[in-house]
Amino acid sequence: MFDVNNFLHEGSLSPALYWKGYPKYNFIGGHNDNDCIPVTQLKEAIEKVILKEGKTLAKYGLESGPQGYLPLRSFIVSKLKSRALIDCSEKETLIVSGSLQALDLVNQTFLKKGDTVIIEEENYGGTISRLKRLGINMVGVPLEKDGMDIDALKNILIDLKNKRIKPRYIYTIPTIQNPTGTIMSTEKRKILIALSNEYGIPIFEDDCYADLLWEGERPPAIKSYDKNGLVIYCGSFSKSIAPALRVGYLVANWDVLSRILPYKTDAGSGSLEQMVLAEFCENNFNNHVSLLSNELKKKSDVICGALDKYFGSTAEYIKPKGGIFIWVSLPDTIDTSRLYEIALKEGVAINPGSEWSINPNGKNKIRLCFGNPSTLEIDSGIKLLAEICKKEFGLPIQIANL
Numbered sequence: 011m012f013d014v015n016n017f018l019h020e021g022s023l024s025p026a027l028y029w030k031g032y033p034k035y036n037f038i039g040g041h042n043d044n045d046c047i048p049v050t051q052l053k054e055a056i057e058k059v060i061l062k063e064g065k066t067l068a069k070y071g072l073e074s075g076p077q078g079y080l081p082l083r084s085f086i087v088s089k090l091k092s093r094a095l096i097d098c099s100e101k102e103t104l105i106v107s108g109s110l111q112a113l114d115l116v117n118q119t120f121l122k123k124g125d126t127v128i129i130e131e132e133n134y135g136g137t138i139s140r141l142k143r144l145g146i147n148m149v150g151v152p153l154e155k156d157g158m159d160i161d162a163l164k165n166i167l168i169d170l171k172n173k174r175i176k177p178r179y180i181y182t183i184p185t186i187q188n189p190t191g192t193i194m195s196t197e198k199r200k201i202l203i204a205l206s207n208e209y210g211i212p213i214f215e216d217d218c219y220a221d222l223l224w225e226g227e228r229p230p231a232i233k234s235y236d237k238n239g240l241v242i243y244c245g246s247f248s249k250s251i252a253p254a255l256r257v258g259y260l261v262a263n264w265d266v267l268s269r270i271l272p273y274k275t276d277a278g279s280g281s282l283e284q285m286v287l288a289e290f291c292e293n294n295f296n297n298h299v300s301l302l303s304n305e306l307k308k309k310s311d312v313i314c315g316a317l318d319k320y321f322g323s324t325a326e327y328i329k330p331k332g333g334i335f336i337w338v339s340l341p342d343t344i345d346t347s348r349l350y351e352i353a354l355k356e357g358v359a360i361n362p363g364s365e366w367s368i369n370p371n372g373k374n375k376i377r378l379c380f381g382n383p384s385t386l387e388i389d390s391g392i393k394l395l396a397e398i399c400k401k402e403f404g405l406p407i408q409i410a411n412l
């Protein structure tokens with residue numbers, strides 16, 4: 011029998027586990043609400059666009075070239091103008107296979123082993139794991155309720171400068187941060203761009219949740235203040251429409267984008283998805299995201315209610331103002347990596363905080379995605395999680411409705 015292990019290189023990754031289906035109560039990943047997928051309108055868009063432009067599928071890149079379907083790029087340009095106040099053009103926009111590909115492309119362009127980047131201390135697991143795998147030194151900025159602690163960031167910048175270390179970029183998820191849900195204030199965004207200019211360090215702004223805000227005004231994107239081309243911006247249709255479509259976008263000045271584009275060697279992202287999205291978004295995007303946000307707000311209220319009911323004061327959190335996640339702090343005595351393991355065996359999947367933080371503070375935190383489970387599943391799943399937690403760690407001391 012062929013033994014693949016004899017042929018793997020030293021740094022190869024651990025083997026994948028064969029997928030055995032979703033757990034009963036699935037609070038992990040960035041899944042969306044099944045009932046909010048606009049099936050009828052997508053069907054209409056598919057029919058319309060395939061009849062109109064189906065024959066262009068004969069070419070890699072359709073009639074639009076390597077940066078992706080032009081009508082979709084035009085929609086993104088106008089959406090970013092109206093919603094994020096970003097002034098950009100189709101030439102400065104690249105369609106990617108989900109914003110994960112944007113992360114990979116930017117990393118391939120700018121990073122080599124041993125480089126340093128500055129990131130928010132609590133962060134998207136997909137970002138942390140990528141940077142770890144590349145052997146990047148991550149310097150974490152603590153988060154406050156209104157985004158990065160700017161004084162801490164200033165100290166980091168001074169410290170790195172004194173050590174003659176030039177960070178390759180400052181990565182931020184400023185609007186509905188993953189996992190904390192924080193929203194960076196406009197004031198801090200302006201300070202951040204000023205610091206980026208002062209130190210000559212690019213900002214990588216990952217804004218994939220910004221369309222799902224239901225409370226308060228969306229602050230202008232950091233990119234909207236970018237006069238010198240220092241901000242690389244990425245977004246996605248995964249959260250606003252459907253993650254399975256695998257369509258995201260990267261926006262940067264052409265000088266920058268022209269250095270990133272050569273790394274996109276996949277001969278283009280899926281064209282049908284791009285065509286359908288362009289057709290759908292033109293007339294439906296605004297209405298769709300406002301309906302979706304309303305539904306997500308309801309689910310957010312349900313998960314907050316369930317945490318209050320079943321965990322009581324054992325669980326602390328900041329009520330989400332948008333998005334699909336809630337970041338929950340449990341007492342120090344609860345090791346959430348252990349909780350994750352035992353809960354999964356009983357059909358409750360949660361993200362342990364240690365994978366979503368580059369400091370040890372994540373040890374007693376969990377990230378819960380409320381986007382996909384139904385309201386009934388949210389309630390029953392959180393109840394079961396509280397029971398499992400009580401059995402293993404003695405907390406919460408009392409659980410309502412038991």
Ligand SMILES: Cc1ncc(COP(=O)(O)O)c(C=O)c1O
Pocket residue numbers: 039040107108109110111134136183188216218245246247248253256257258
């Ligand atoms: C901050 C952030 N960036 C990027 C992604 C990747 O999303 P996608 O590749 O589906 O666009 C996610 C997904 O959860 C995310 O939370």
